[in-house]
Amino acid sequence: MRRLITALCLAALLAGCQSPSATQDYDASRDFAGYRSWSWQTPALQYRPDDPRIKSDLTEQRIRQAVAEQLDQRGLRAAAPGANGDLKVQAYLIVDNRQQQVTTNYGNPWGPWGYWGGPMGGAGWGETRTLNYQVATLQLDLLDSRDGKLVWRGSTEQVVADNPTPAQRTQVIQKGVARILANYPPR
Template sequence: MLRRLVLFSALALLAACQTNNVAQDFDASRDFAAYRTWSWKEPALQYRPDDPRIKSDLTEQRIRQAVSGQLDQRGLRPAQAGARGDLSVQTYLIVENRHQQVTTQYGGAWGGYWGGYWGGPAFNETRTVEYKVATIQIDLLDGRDGKLVWRGSAEQTMNHYPPNPEERNSAIQKTVTQVLANYPPR
């Protein structure tokens, strides 16, 4: 019973540590104010791994809508149909398994206020906890020369897999907002 309680606590702690690791990189020599329009670079969304359990038209639609909305909020407009934008946008959805070792100590001695210790021998138990991390990466490439000018990514620990549609939509919106929060770079 105690082992289950400790294991549950460790899993709850992992689930609570849902901090998104957000990273951005950009070409400082570029004039980001000159970029006014954007278009998708096909394929607009690439999956890593190319797993049919992850790959979905619905997921692609959610990511496209989230990216489009965030770019619009930053003053970038979609290029005219058939025209190339000042920026080409490509996204990646990367899902990977990660492992973390959790060590729990059982037993040991306890002491009273006036001395004297009581209790049993202490022992440690180490186990590996496996969890999934999803990363959304957004690449912005110059529409003229095709060079990468800005890249942002954020990863999120998945509490349970697969999440329901509302959770997916919320997680995608939140993650894309965090990725593009510092675009354009200052």
């Protein structure tokens, strides 16, 4: 049992060490230097699934603030209220249920000889467990407001933590948006 707990802790530690990454895609034919302002698409944030346990005005407020700060750092200014910016911004928060199988092998205490039928004989045994968890994907789409076409998309994923504090939620969203927009504008 001690080995099982150690293996599960090690798997959790390794999963925690993997820093989330972001992916981007964009229309290479667009002149991103020409985009100077932005405004929110309606609706600004869409949830998948549309579940009241996920949907939150507080989450939307955090995402809106993080996006506004990051776009401002990149030289894009928010359009005046009621005006369209050069870009329309739309965010998606997608939560998926996922599973991972973890197998723990228990060997013979006498080392490899036990596996190969050596003098101590016998073989080890293993146990496979299924871990259920949720992954949140935050996706940002930037659309050209003149023709409505998608010109840039970025996303990042993160395992959903159990019972995060409001400060932790804010920090996760800020870091996620910064990761997504790290390579905007494309070079």
